[in-house]
Amino acid sequence: MTTPTRTVPPAPSDDGSDIPPLWFTVPDGLFALPMAPTPEERGALAHAFVRELYSRGDESLWTPAAPYYAAVAEYMADEGVSYSAVGLFSTVGNGVAQCALTVAAVRTDQTDPDIAAHGTLAVLSTDPLNDARWLDLPCGPAVSCVTLREFTLRPEVTSTGEEAKLLTGQIQVHVPFPTGPYTAILTLYTASTEYWGEFCDMIAAILQTVSFAEPED
Incomplete structure (x- = not known):
């Protein structure tokens, strides 16, 4: 994992949303999708995004890829996602470890963060497949x-032509806003x-930087 970081400011919006701002810091290696309020801005950001993500590519790759990622960003924005990034990290032996990170805000019935967090913990704990825990x-x-989920891959989609197992993991953290009825x-x-x-260490480090007030630095 790389160590340089950058602070992510609140996502722009033109829909009249009253969601309070949220800041957090992410490591280099996370490539943010072109989230923007207008198609023109998404298009411009998408062209920059694909050049950064596929830095060894050329126009034959970048030109068709940019509209695809612009459309993905539009879809995710419509679903309430304010930040989405693809993570690519070098590993030993010239391999690559991949992940996806998204940040969204959902309206809640509570403005008290403690009450909202206790309610979330109670709901998530009802599923025996969830490892739900309180965080300070x-x-x-x-x-x-x-x-953690294990999926069976059909032979036609594997490199060996044989059925294979794929283990995936998800870490989801619910952080109630102290500045409004959102989580x-x-x-x-x-x-x-x-x-x-x-990846657990990475998300833990990101969570330590989450702030509902604009960072001074």
Whole structure:
């Protein structure tokens, strides 16, 4: 995993949303999708995004890829996602560990973060497949939920032509806003579970930087 970081400001919006702002810091290696309020801005950001993501490519790859990622960003924005990134990290032997990180805000009935967090923990704990836990973050209370799933891949989609198993992991953290009736949901998803420990460390470091007030630095 790389160590340089950058702070992510609140996503722009033109829909009159009253969602309070949220800041957090992510490591280099996370490539943010072109989230923007207008098609023109998404298009421009998409062209920059594909050049950064596929830095060894050329126009034959970038030109068709940019509209695809612009459309993905539009879809995710419509679903309430304010930040989405693809994570690509070098591993030993010139391999690559991949993940996806999204951040969204959902309206809740509570403006008290403690009450909202206790309610979230109670709901998530009803599923025996969830590992739901209480967290005390610098920004306030939160609830984490870890789930692991194993999927069977059909022979026609594997490199060996034989049926294979794919283990995936998801870490989802619910952080109630102290500034309004919303809960931020940070979700990290990966099929590179051989690096599960590193991804757990990464999301833990990101959570330590979550802030509902603009950072001074």
